[in-house]
Amino acid sequence: MELKQLARIGIVRETSSAWERRVPFSPQAVEQLIREQGISVTIQPQSSRCYADLEYAKAGATVDDDLSQCDVISAIKHVKPQDLLSNKTYMMYSRLASGTESIKEYKREILKKNITIIDYEQIKDSEGKSLVGSSKLAGSIGLFNAFRILGMHWLLREGLNTPLIGPNAYQNRAYSQCQEQLRDSFNDHYSCHGGFKKPFIIGIIGRGIVSEGALDLLVQSKVDIQIIKPEDIAHVSKNGELSKVYVSVLSRTDYLSNGISSLADKFLPHLTILVNAAQWTHGTPKILTKEQLSQSFITHKDDYRLKVISDITCMSDGPIEILQELCKIESPYFLYDPISDIRYRGFKEAQEGGSSSHTISYLAVEQLPAELPKDASGMFSDKLSEWAASIVAFTRSMYHENKDFEEASRCLPDELKRAVITTSKGEMTEPFKYLQSLI
Numbered sequence: 454m455e456l457k458q459l460a461r462i463g464i465v466r467e468t469s470s471a472w473e474r475r476v477p478f479s480p481q482a483v484e485q486l487i488r489e490q491g492i493s494v495t496i497q498p499q500s501s502r503c504y505a506d507l508e509y510a511k512a513g514a515t516v517d518d519d520l521s522q523c524d525v526i527s528a529i530k531h532v533k534p535q536d537l538l539s540n541k542t543y544m545m546y547s548r549l550a551s552g553t554e555s556i557k558e559y560k561r562e563i564l565k566k567n568i569t570i571i572d573y574e575q576i577k578d579s580e581g582k583s584l585v586g587s588s589k590l591a592g593s594i595g596l597f598n599a600f601r602i603l604g605m606h607w608l609l610r611e612g613l614n615t616p617l618i619g620p621n622a623y624q625n626r627a628y629s630q631c632q633e634q635l636r637d638s639f640n641d642h643y644s645c646h647g648g649f650k651k652p653f654i655i656g657i658i659g660r661g662i663v664s665e666g667a668l669d670l671l672v673q674s675k676v677d678i679q680i681i682k683p684e685d686i687a688h689v690s691k692n693g694e695l696s697k698v699y700v701s702v703l704s705r706t707d708y709l710s711n712g713i714s715s716l717a718d719k720f721l722p723h724l725t726i727l728v729n730a731a732q733w734t735h736g737t738p739k740i741l742t743k744e745q746l747s748q749s750f751i752t753h754k755d756d757y758r759l760k761v762i763s764d765i766t767c768m769s770d771g772p773i774e775i776l777q778e779l780c781k782i783e784s785p786y787f788l789y790d791p792i793s794d795i796r797y798r799g800f801k802e803a804q805e806g807g808s809s810s811h812t813i814s815y816l817a818v819e820q821l822p823a824e825l826p827k828d829a830s831g832m833f834s835d836k837l838s839e840w841a842a843s844i845v846a847f848t849r850s851m852y853h854e855n856k857d858f859e860e861a862s863r864c865l866p867d868e869l870k871r872a873v874i875t876t877s878k879g880e881m882t883e884p885f886k887y888l889q890s891l892i
Contacts, residue, residue, distance in 0.1 A: 460845040462486065463523030464514075466497040469530040472623075472782045474503040474826035475587070475833070477527040477544065482834040484512040490842050495523055503826035524848045527837070530820075534559055539566040540877065542848040544837070546586070547572045549874050551768070552735040552888060560888060564879040569851065571844065573833075575872035583662045584868055585836040587822035587829035592666025592730055594622045594821040595765040596655070597631050599726050600638070602786055602814045606760050609800040610812075613650075616641035623782060623824035631825070635674040643696060651758065652693030654686060655700045656724040658716075658740065659731035663765050664702060667728050671700065683707040683720070690723035690758065705731070712738045717745035722753035729764045733772040740772040743794055750791040754811065763816045780817045782824060788812040840869055851877040858882065 467473040478486070478494070486492040494514040498506050506516050520526055521538060528545040537543070547570050549560055563570060573586040583589075604617030616638045625631050657664050671678050677697045681689055689699050708716040721727065721741075731740065750757055762773070769776055775789055788797040790808040797803035803812050822829035843864050850861035858876040865873075874885045881888055 460491065460842075460849070461493040461495060461523045461525075462841060462845065463520035463526040464494065464496040465520065465526060465528040465532055465536070466499040466518075467502075467529055468533060468536075470781070470820060470823070471501060472820055472823045473530055474501055475529045475823055476502055476504060476826075476830045477529060477833045477837055479830055479834045480504050480508040480512040480514075482838045483509060483514050485838060486841055487513040492841055492845060495520055503830060524845050524852070525841075529823075529833070531559070534562040537562060537566055537568060539568065540852050542569040542571060542844065542851075544571045544573065544844070546574055547874065548574075549888060550575060550734075550885060553768070553770075560875075563875055564881075567877050567879045568875060569848065569877050570874040571869065571872050572874050573872070575874065576836075576868055577871065578868055581661075585833060587832045589662045589666035589669065590628065590825060590829050590832065591765050591821040592663040592668075592728075593628065593631070593670040594666075594824050595663075595730070595763045595816065595818075596667040596670050596726070596728055597622050597635060598785060598816055598818075598821075599728065599761045599763040600635065602816060603726060603761050604638075605800065606814055609804075613646075616645065621782075621785070621824065622821075625825070626827075628825050628828045632670065632674040635670065635676065639674075639676050639698075648695035650695070651725075652690050652695065653698050653725050654681075654690060654693070654723060654758070655698060655726045655728065656683075656686070656720055657700065657702045657728045657730055658708075659729070659766075660702055660704055661730065661732060663730035664728075667730060667765075668700065668702075671698065686720055686723050708740070709738060714738060714740055714742075714745065716741055717749035718752065721746070721749055721759050722757050724759050726761045726763065727759060729762065729766050729773060731766055731772065733766055733768060735771075737772075739774055742774045743791070746775065746791045747794070750811065757811055759813055761814045761816065765821065767817050767819045775815060776817050779819050782818055782820060785818045786814050786816045789815050840866070843869065 483494045495517050496509050496514050497518050498516050510516050525542045531545055531547050549556055576585045577583055598621055600617050601619055604615045607613040607615050619634055619638055622631055657667050678700050679697055681699050681701050683701050683703050686701050693699055708714050764773055764776055769779055788803045790812050797806055846864045847861050850856045862870045873882050
């Protein structure tokens with residue numbers, strides 16, 4: 454078929470961070486696209502990917518900087534505005550749907566260049582569950598790294614040595630190794646200390662795929678856990694066993710009422726770790742404000758349990774007011790003093806700054822799945838390969854046959870059609886018209 458012979462997918466060089474080593478298509482997936490679907494692939498050279506350029510060349514891809522002949526261009530993180538090519542379909546995490554002020558100029562550039570955006574974050578089934586990407590892995594890594602920071606807190610703030618102090622996720626080669634490390638750490642901790650000083654409770658905000666990833670880490674690592682209802686958290690914090698981990702998953706209805714969050718006073722004093730895995734849209738109520746956290750700490754400071762917040766949603770000026778600047782993989786956290794509203798870059802700086810012993814460690818790394826790039830890349834490849842031919846046909850219908858979005862998108866499955874944010878005519882699709890005001 455002529456369409457397949459002409460079809461070409463491009464893979465960009467990732468430029469958002471040196472840590473961004475993920476790929477939307479693995480060499481194995483590229484070989485399958487070329488051999489079985491007749492789709493050519495061009496990949497920009499890059500030495501920092503989790504797969505080498507040579508592996509792609511052996512798979513049949515063209516390694517070249519020039520992607521101008523590609524119908525569809527795939528990336529992981531958003532492509533820089535100056536690198537966007539006009540009249541193309543881009544598949545990537547664009548963050549356009551967040552509606553934040555920071556994406557205003559980026560959206561204007563996309564519309565000006567008549568670029569069609571398919572956003573991975575918006576590819577969901579009819580019930581709203583994410584179907585592509587490594588969001589589930591982000592949940593796993595976000596909690597995994599929280600245990601390490603907790604171990605550091607116990608040692609440097611409370612003088613307790615624990616096997617939970619170990620390598621970050623990126624220092625393991627695979628997710629399976631993280632599971633083994635965590636299992637061994639908990640077993641060794643129980644052997645050394647018998648249990649915890651106080652009931653260990655993890656609160657996870659959100660019931661989506663990111664939350665599932667956090668739970669998956671505990672289950673796959675064979676950590677002894679017990680799921681408890683949010684209304685039982687306060688009771689368990691006083692009467693729970695000391696040789697198991699309690700986990701409670703919180704929905705919006707558990708802490709939001711009339712647009713006001715009760716998270717700080719109702720739950721935080723009783724938790725050991727808080728994981729923020731909730732989806733959040735600009736303009737909706739905040740989950741936690743500085744004032745709420747400060748008042749909660751003052752009220753409960755004689756027995757305030759919260760040691761670590763792992764913010765996987767990771768939006769500056771977003772649902773948790775404390776977060777103003779994102780962290781990096783190599784320095785993934787800061788310490789926050791809720792009384793003085795001061796942030797410290799590490800435990801030593803906090804101590805020298807005279808902060809209280811109740812500082813909270815805050816993890817906020819946007820690129821968590823990049824810590825395990827091959828695991829994460831497989832999660833993209835498997836689904837994108839399945840849809841590649843449909844996406845190319847959709848693109849060529851718009852840009853080569855001048856069909857409008859509704860007609861061209863008939864070849865797309867519903868889950869992909871819902872993920873298209875902008876079209877070849879420089880317009881927002883109907884579900885994202887609310888973004889028009891940002892132009």
